[in-house]
Amino acid sequence: MKAKIINLPKIVDPRGNLSFFEHPNQLPFEIARTYWIYDVPGGEQRGSHAFKEQKEFIIALSGSFDIVLNDGEKEERFTLNRSYYGLYIPKMLWRTIENFSTNSLALIVSDQHYSEADYIRDFDDFKTMKK
DSSP, X not given: OOOEXXXXXXXXXXXXXXXOOOTTTTOXXXXXXXXXXXXXXXXXXXXEEEESSOOEEEEEEESOEEEEEEOSSOEEEEEEOOTTEEEEEOSSOEEEEEOOOTTOEEEEEESSOOOGGGEEOXXXXXXXXXX
């Protein structure tokens, strides 16, 4: 499966809206880990790595940011700015998160527990592995 935007249910209510995701209805994997990125200083980037096996789903719960994905040959940019959709990222895509707005909050769910051995942190090594 390629990277793609997944629209989430949006239950509209005058008291405040509600959205959710679950496996297998919205997520193509079971969640093993959840983490979030916040208080990112202006101009900073996060990510700049790939995973050998890990798949992720990223939502902008608050604010906005861009996710730049690279498959070793071409690059694609996704802007996340709504809490009722997110980006599914399969394994072996280089990802960089940038252009964080003030008070943005990125929620990330993963199908794997943290493992440093799963990270590819050098882009040239990533391109070699993709070939």
